[in-house]
Amino acid sequence: MADPKDTRGAPPREMHIGKKKGTNWLAWIALLAGILALLFALSRCGRDDASAVTTVASTNTTDVVATTPNAGSATALAGTSGLGGYLAGTEAAPRTFQFEKLTFDTAKSTLRPDDAEEVGTIAAVLKQYGNTHVRIAGYADARGSDAANAALGKARADAVKAGLVAQGIAADRIETVSGGESDPVGTNATASGQAENRRTELVVTSR
Structure with missing residues (x-):
């Protein structure tokens, strides 16, 4: 008869199963x-x-005029009196010219009677060189908001274009843009400097 105290070969009464460490x-x-x-x-x-x-x-309806080759800043630009000589030569486009007499009254975009002579001179040159296309860029002084000055610059450029068209230049030869108050040629701290900054530029884009 088997001895009940003899546990050899008998299955264990309790089994301890260890938890395997796995990936969480x-x-x-x-x-x-x-x-x-x-x-x-x-x-x-x-x-x-x-x-x-x-x-x-x-x-954006008032594009700012891009920097033009041959002029590091507006203060280095030639006047419009040099337009005819440039178009008679062989220098490549684009080339920028600043109006010499034409400026605008504060917050205005209307051409004054005194401006008619310069506009007429430019129109005569453009008639002589019929393949030339130009971009007119209008500027403002620093008074007013950026948005207002951008719109004012565009209105001034459009006024010059209208003056040239009235002189017989085809409208599709003239593009207009705004420079707003960027690239001033005079100080905005004085009345005379502000007047200089209310200016217009002419860019020959093709010839």
Whole structure:
């Protein structure tokens, strides 16, 4: 008869099962979800920025005139009296000329009777060189908001264009843009400097 106290060869009465240390999948899934959410947010941000840039570009009606080669700043520009000599030569376009007499009254875009002579002279030169296309850029002094000065510059350029068209220059040869209050030729701290900054420039874009 078997001895009940003899436990050799008998199955253990209790079994202790140790927990195996495994990968914590829940933590990894949470981390992956966080990364995906961050990437999604960044991609949305990029699209929003691109959309904003597109909107600004499409609604801007007063382009600022670009820097013209051969003139580091407006103070280095030749006067319009040199337009005929330039067009008679072989120097490449573009080239910018500043109106020598034409300036505008404060907050105005109307050509004055004194401006008629210079506009007429330019029209005569453009008639002589019929293949020439030009860009008229209007400027303002620093008083007023940026938006108001941009609109005022464009109105001044349009007024000069209208003066040239009235002299017989085809409208499709003339583009108009605004420089706003950028690139001043005089100080905005004095009345005389402000008057100089209410100016107009002519850019020969093709010849």
